[in-house]
Amino acid sequence: MSIEAAWWDYDVIVVGSGGAGSAAAQAASERGARVLVVSKDPIGCSDTKISEGKVTVRATGEDSDTEQALSDNLRMGGGSIPDKAITQVFARDNRAAYDWYRQRGARPKVDAKRGGPRPVSIAMGGHTKRRTIGHANSGVALSHATWTAVVQTPRVDYMEDAWFLDVVITEATDVGGQRVVGGIVYDASGGRLVVARAPAVVIAAGGLSTLFFPKTDTMRGNTGDAYAVMARAGADLIDMEQLQFLPFCLTSPPSYEGLLCGEPSVASFMGDLLDKNGKVILDCVMLRTRAECAAAIMLAVEDGRGTTNGGAYLDLTKNAQAPLSGDHFKRYLQQVMPSAYRNVRQAMSKAAGQLKEPWEVRPAAHYMMGGLRADPDGGAFAEESRDAIAGLYAAGQAMGGVFGANRLGSTALAECAIFGIRSGHSAAAHALAHNNKVADAAFQPALAAAAKLFGRDGNQSAAVLKVELQDAAWANIGPVRSVQRLDRFEAVCTRIEAALANVGIPAYSSWNQAFIEYIELANMLVCGRAIAAAARERDGSVGGHVRSDGPQISVFAKPYSTVIRRGEDGMFMARRIGREGLPFGRLGAYLVGDFWRKAKLRVLRRLPAPISDRRIRKHYEAVMNKTVGPLEIEPGSLAGAPAESVQG
Amino acid sequence: MKVEIVTNRDGKVAVVEYDYQSRSVDEKPMVLDVLLQAQLNGHADLAFRYGCRARNCGVCTVDINGRPRLACRARIRDGDRISAMATLPVLADLVVKRDGIARQMRGRMPVQAAGNDLNVEAPEDYHALTACVECYACLHNCPMHAKNLKFDEGGVTAAVAADEGYLWGNPFSLLKLQIVRLDPLSSQAEKDEAVTQARDLGLDVCTNCPGCKCGVGIDLKNKVVKELLDAAGLAAGG
Numbered sequence A: 001m002s003i004e005a006a007w008w009d010y011d012v013i014v015v016g017s018g019g020a021g022s023a024a025a026q027a028a029s030e031r032g033a034r035v036l037v038v039s040k041d042p043i044g045c046s047d048t049k050i051s052e053g054k055v056t057v058r059a060t061g062e063d064s065d066t067e068q069a070l071s072d073n074l075r076m077g078g079g080s081i082p083d084k085a086i087t088q089v090f091a092r093d094n095r096a097a098y099d100w101y102r103q104r105g106a107r108p109k110v111d112a113k114r115g116g117p118r119p120v121s122i123a124m125g126g127h128t129k130r131r132t133i134g135h136a137n138s139g140v141a142l143s144h145a146t147w148t149a150v151v152q153t154p155r156v157d158y159m160e161d162a163w164f165l166d167v168v169i170t171e172a173t174d175v176g177g178q179r180v181v182g183g184i185v186y187d188a189s190g191g192r193l194v195v196a197r198a199p200a201v202v203i204a205a206g207g208l209s210t211l212f213f214p215k216t217d218t219m220r221g222n223t224g225d226a227y228a229v230m231a232r233a234g235a236d237l238i239d240m241e242q243l244q245f246l247p248f249c250l251t252s253p254p255s256y257e258g259l260l261c262g263e264p265s266v267a268s269f270m271g272d273l274l275d276k277n278g279k280v281i282l283d284c285v286m287l288r289t290r291a292e293c294a295a296a297i298m299l300a301v302e303d304g305r306g307t308t309n310g311g312a313y314l315d316l317t318k319n320a321q322a323p324l325s326g327d328h329f330k331r332y333l334q335q336v337m338p339s340a341y342r343n344v345r346q347a348m349s350k351a352a353g354q355l356k357e358p359w360e361v362r363p364a365a366h367y368m369m370g371g372l373r374a375d376p377d378g379g380a381f382a383e384e385s386r387d388a389i390a391g392l393y394a395a396g397q398a399m400g401g402v403f404g405a406n407r408l409g410s411t412a413l414a415e416c417a418i419f420g421i422r423s424g425h426s427a428a429a430h431a432l433a434h435n436n437k438v439a440d441a442a443f444q445p446a447l448a449a450a451a452k453l454f455g456r457d458g459n460q461s462a463a464v465l466k467v468e469l470q471d472a473a474w475a476n477i478g479p480v481r482s483v484q485r486l487d488r489f490e491a492v493c494t495r496i497e498a499a500l501a502n503v504g505i506p507a508y509s510s511w512n513q514a515f516i517e518y519i520e521l522a523n524m525l526v527c528g529r530a531i532a533a534a535a536r537e538r539d540g541s542v543g544g545h546v547r548s549d550g551p552q553i554s555v556f557a558k559p560y561s562t563v564i565r566r567g568e569d570g571m572f573m574a575r576r577i578g579r580e581g582l583p584f585g586r587l588g589a590y591l592v593g594d595f596w597r598k599a600k601l602r603v604l605r606r607l608p609a610p611i612s613d614r615r616i617r618k619h620y621e622a623v624m625n626k627t628v629g630p631l632e633i634e635p636g637s638l639a640g641a642p643a644e645s646v647q648g
Numbered sequence B: 001m002k003v004e005i006v007t008n009r010d011g012k013v014a015v016v017e018y019d020y021q022s023r024s025v026d027e028k029p030m031v032l033d034v035l036l037q038a039q040l041n042g043h044a045d046l047a048f049r050y051g052c053r054a055r056n057c058g059v060c061t062v063d064i065n066g067r068p069r070l071a072c073r074a075r076i077r078d079g080d081r082i083s084a085m086a087t088l089p090v091l092a093d094l095v096v097k098r099d100g101i102a103r104q105m106r107g108r109m110p111v112q113a114a115g116n117d118l119n120v121e122a123p124e125d126y127h128a129l130t131a132c133v134e135c136y137a138c139l140h141n142c143p144m145h146a147k148n149l150k151f152d153e154g155g156v157t158a159a160v161a162a163d164e165g166y167l168w169g170n171p172f173s174l175l176k177l178q179i180v181r182l183d184p185l186s187s188q189a190e191k192d193e194a195v196t197q198a199r200d201l202g203l204d205v206c207t208n209c210p211g212c213k214c215g216v217g218i219d220l221k222n223k224v225v226k227e228l229l230d231a232a233g234l235a236a237g238g
């Protein structure tokens, strides 16, 4: 064996150092566990850090925002597919979990009267209530908190530049099923493999958006390692066809392609979504879900009505040019999406940045709603004890069941804290009760498999194959799908899987990029197969899953989730499990509310301009908090950056 | 467009010339575009870090003609030389070992807020400092950090110091300590301790230094170094 291996012992291994991983590590340590955090990116450098930093906190805007209101909102927004028990826990733990960030330094504006953090001016991202808290410096501010949790918490050790390769499981002869005994890690910085023995592993390794291009500002490391590792361990994954594409992302220049430039809510009252001929392709944009907008754009593109760069126009000019409400709109834009608006100003023309021209936009891959089929503590769920994988947990984006067919805006960062803490506590309890030593032989096969990849001959490049896979994924398992496309995609997977055997990897052990690319490509392939299997099973459109060859699934149909499990041959078997829909009365009320909001907006938009302008101004004045001034500096502002002095 | 990329594989340093193929006539590519294209175009093993492509994650810093820049938002010009940051040990090609910087802060800061009432707003300067994306561009020309790289006493080499966490500080570590001092939820004892820690990391060196520069424009000189020097009763010079 050319690469050496170190053997370590812990109680809990946490994979990932974003919001979910940091919270899990801190929570597990709080319960007395010795924790190892494994992070392939530098500690804290994650989607959590680069996000807009908006966090859902219940009852910050109004008292009527009960636990049931939030839980119903998640379930309805998610096409009735979310797991009821999980959404209830979300609603219950939400406020306390948000304070986890504040205890480590997140300092939002405070509403002194209500005695809590102050929400942004409108209910955004599909929420029925105002309950979204913003932070100066967006997600970067939260990353200081997660950094503190990993670096400063006692009993938490960490390694960065470290790729978690697989969990190791053995038969659990006493209780039936399997149990986790640890994992294998490539320590790129130390130039070695690490066998970490531990009775519990929390997978908080984020999403899989890198399977696609274009994708949003999500980190490159989103290669789906979380899902691939869990699938190889034999765990059930749920709702893997439910992928969120953000509708409004940049189309060019190439360095900016896919970066976030807006949300449905930025369309505000007068925004329009237009095809290349200036024809409206979707009305009431501000009230639509991300999925509806993304699907509308892609269907127009398929129909030959797309813009030069394969997108549509988001026209905000009417909002900005309104004599009375225009300035309010511009401030609102700054306030709700500072980083996205900055992307626009850097990438688009001056006129577009000043809102005098429509923005050319296109969808990009963003967030995986599916993930581990888990109980409300993030533990792998098993219908029967022989299927159990004791000690396997997931939190954050890697966990499924929380959002179903669509995630409401600002709920992901709340999810990280809520289920990070719960999984950490529960993993610690499990580990401390099951910390008997396991024979080293259990780890040998996984260790040997990783070691023998170093110094392997081959003429294929994993980096090149990755791009091929991304293209095929976008075209076939992206925002529009059909059986024909799924067939085509799986054929590409088969071809790339074969090419994988010929990927060359040099023998050196310290930061071996070829090894890293190989591992990530292999994980992306597993994820592609997983999405395709789930997408086949759901033969109609709902939420983030749009089938061009199937019907729209009615909100009154009995809701179900797809569940997939990977077989020995690498193929996934899919089945359905029924979900409990919202009681008819609450479903009806929700739909009537939605219809009513759209009707009101349509009427407002047909009023003579001076009248609608006055009404819109009144709305902004009522809800906008006027004290939010521009920040002195923003991360990445052009004003700063002496080390970068923009060169032409 | 021809650029040079300094590679470093398994300890062997080489300079690779790469000819960037523009994707459109008026393209003004970023450094990261060059690296991504090179990786697909004959340099499959090229090692470099990046994350968000949008100047938020802070991991893509490389030296362009010897000065640190964020690869995803620095335009590249004909003849530019791309190399690893000179201020940290190289792991491969453009990838440096960053770990020793954060690790040196272990145990030097509070684990969590001391105050119980979380409904307190922080001053503007607090937010000015939490804009730090941890890109480590500020290590460039920092004489305090430079002491780590020369450090070779008692058989302890720079590489070992990087593993255990560096002994000497840098603008980033001082910024972290100053954040503690600006947090309304820190206790007085914690604020005092932050100054002690800054001195322990070598704050004295700052008295003879023209001051540091931040990669995203934070006013480190006035908002971090001067504040800490004042609190420690040291006079700024230089």
Ligand SMILES: Cc1cc2nc3c(=O)[nH]c(=O)nc-3n(C[C@H](O)[C@H](O)[C@H](O)COP(=O)(O)OP(=O)(O)OC[C@H]3O[C@@H](n4cnc5c(N)ncnc54)[C@H](O)[C@@H]3O)c2cc1C
Binding pocket: A015, A016, A017, A018, A019, A020, A021, A038, A039, A040, A041, A042, A044, A045, A046, A047, A048, A049, A050, A051, A052, A053, A054, A055, A056, A162, A163, A164, A165, A204, A205, A206, A207, A216, A217, A218, A219, A221, A225, A226, A260, A367, A395, A396, A397, A398, A409, A410, A411, A412, A413, A414, A416
């Ligand atoms: C541009 C943008 C804006 C957003 N804005 C918001 C917002 O305003 N509000 C909101 O709620 N949500 C937002 N989101 C979504 C949200 O940021 C993410 O869903 C959330 O941060 C995910 O957190 P996580 O802890 O699950 O994963 P991440 O924060 O992505 O962390 C994943 C961690 O796992 C590590 N990792 C991955 N694979 C491995 C491996 N094999 N071995 C070791 N480590 C590994 C990574 O290095 C990283 O540390 C936004 C996302 C983007 C991209």
Ligand code: SF4
Binding pocket: B141, B142, B143, B144, B145, B170, B171, B174, B205, B206, B209, B210, B211, B212, B213, B225
């Ligand atoms: S002022 Fe201090 S921290 Fe800043 S560069 Fe000089 S020595 Fe380094």
Ligand code: SF4
Binding pocket: B131, B132, B133, B134, B135, B136, B137, B138, B139, B171, B172, B175, B213, B214, B215, B216, B217, B218, B220
């Ligand atoms: S202080 Fe500035 S230069 Fe230094 S790490 Fe932070 S953002 Fe980068």
Ligand code: FES
Binding pocket: B050, B051, B052, B053, B054, B055, B056, B057, B058, B059, B060, B061, B070, B071, B072, B073
């Ligand atoms: S890639 Fe994130 S800052 Fe450059």
